[in-house]
Amino acid sequence: MIDLKLLRADPDRVKDSQRSRGDDPAVVDQVLAADAEHRAALADFETKRAEQKALGKEVAQAQGDAKQELLARTKDLAAQVKELSATADAAAARAVELARSLGNIPEPEVPSGGEEDFTVLRHEGSPRDFAAEGVEVQDHLAVAERLKAIDMERGAKVSGARFYFLTGIGARLELAILNAAMNLAYERGFSPMITPTLVRPETMAGTGFLGKHAEEIYYLERDDQYLVGTSEVALAGYHADEIVDLSAGPLRYAGWSACYRREAGSAGRDTRGIIRVHQFHKVEMFSYVTAADAAAEHARFLAIQEEMLQALELPYRLIDTAAGDLGSSAARKFDCEAWLPSQERWMEVTSTSNCTTYQARRLNIRERGERGTEAVATINGTIGTTRWIVALLENHQQADGSVHVPEILRPYLGGVERLEPVA
Template sequence: MIDIALMRTNPDLVRQTCLAKGSDIDVERLIFVDSELRRMTVHMEDLRSKQKKQGRDTEIEVARALKEELKEATEQVRLLQEERDALWVLVPNLVAEDTPAGDDDEGNVELRREGDTVPADENRSHDKIGERLRIFDMTRGAEVAGSGFYYWRGDGARLAWAIFSFAQDLLGGRGFEPMMTPLVARERTFFGTGYLPFFADDLYRVQGTDLSLIGTSEQTLIGYYGDSIVDLDELPIQLSAFSPCFRTEAGSAGRANRGGYRVHQFHKVEQIVICAPEDSERWLDECQRNAEDILRGLELPFRVVRVCLGDLGAPAYKKYDTETWFPSFGAYRETHSNSNLIDYQARRFKIRFRREGKMVHPHTISSTGITDRAALAVLENHVQPDGSIYVPKALRQYLGGRERLGG
């Protein structure tokens, strides 16, 4: 969440942020309730001070009246704080000043592109290639688990594992500590990372519990440090994890999301950085470099876009998307997102460090390392005239030196 002091000193900025990100929070009510809370808190503390000063000679009726007034004031403070906090957590994160204007992903601004693209061709669709080679099966996935689930099998599973292993090794070589995290998390964890209340419809909830399946290991990696004070010497904290991820993806059906591009379960290597505030921009760039180097290793053409205001989402302050060429779509499609969340998550999760005698909230970077989408892109971009799949050089060590799959 944002610093409450900012709302008090610069309410216009908060109003502008909410308007820009499409938030319908009642900012005026938030400002009023916060003001009333502070006023009532002062009144409560004044009553408490008077009560402590009472002596044995205080009249019983006076003491009772003061006690009752303090009780009522304390209840008012509790109710005001509940309302203030309920509104406060709905305020989206601030926005970097140089964020492009735009209403949706059509407003994202291309920064650069790299690699030669093969011609657009619907016959290169990954689901068709996977079915022909018997390495990727959406049909059986749908029969077993429903639409939006799939199987990698044989060389498809080997290819996917090779890609995930390559990404993990690259990140490990650049100082990221590997983690294996829970696949479920409590509601507070989703709240702390900013997924709740903004993306509640995407969660698969475990009935009768406070748990939901994670949509990304970002949630459990950041959650690992929740309610903690880290040493300044520990920063930056660099974490990575491979995990299955689960999202309902409500309302995402359609031709643009056919095959395995947008599904309910996928696999992901995440990169997370917790750092000092002055270093977050540099670590955003470092995580972007990692994502691009992974795609270079897979020999895939890609482009990088700066995400516009309308596509930014509530928790992100600044964001890059990396889009890989999919010939079956005839378009670059998102395979990576890379966000600087500044201190938004750290405040919600009460992550702090001490510097010069003061408590400071660190900044967090959440960035895709790789997902199954990259394996789909490998199928589409590297299918050969004989039907086999060219294996990028960086993956061959994980595939017994093989240069082709299938065919």
């Protein structure tokens, strides 16, 4: 949530933020109006409350008709105090509700615009020249079917469209990716976590996922719980309503969980295979850090992601996501996109976001600072997920139908260097 002190002091900055995201800047004025109403009602409440207390002392000393008159005035004041308290509370709740609808303020370097207005920062690695090697490029599903690694038909039979079974080497390959990711995170100082996949509404709302993209989330009405689309949600709620100790450095966690997404609005996009599916697994890095150190921690996350992608021998590009594609919580987001040979395009495989103090304010997560308790910053970033199977199979396919296995995955696959087609 946006800091109300910042909103009062520099509303134009927040309006500019709204515009850069493609959102309505008029909400800023609505928040300020509700905030002003709250503070005015609160001031009136305090005045009447003081008057009520003073009158109470007079009542104690009065007698006869004078006392009855004072008692009537006290009763009238009590009604006014109650009404002003309710007015102040309602205005405060309205201000907070409106403020929660505002997206985080993008960092100054973030490009303006929408999904297509990102900035490419650099490329790492070079896509293979399959034609020069005499390899006819197959898409990941064709490669996987030769390996008997993915069964889309039975996935649809059991659960419907965009569900699948990972079978045989496919299941082992996903576990290899996730275990390698978790191991790297552990070596870089992250505490491994297996996280819940069902969360309460206040946790989901606190992370900022119930805004414009709420339609992506599965909701279980009978239980009043949400299925998470990333373990970021559970990890963000882990320290809700707590004062955390960051004196020894950031609190770093790596969460492994199943993830669920409706993929609403993506009809006709990447319907073949497992690029856009409703259920997958992911290892997510998450950090609680001081606001002053958030940018440095964000850079650290990106470096770990790139270390993993380079170990997987994948060509990728790094993009700086535009303001309109940040999601409500992020102030800056970097995506790494791997090359997809069958479609000759880039496909997102990692994302890391600096959410500054936005989520922590909503979830009431603080640290003790020089000026009392202060909101912490939160950082998140993917380090391994099911979708990486797509990039691995396509980029490492061989002419004979086998698939090269990067060295980092071999310990988790019994030491094999190639995945061989199954007759």
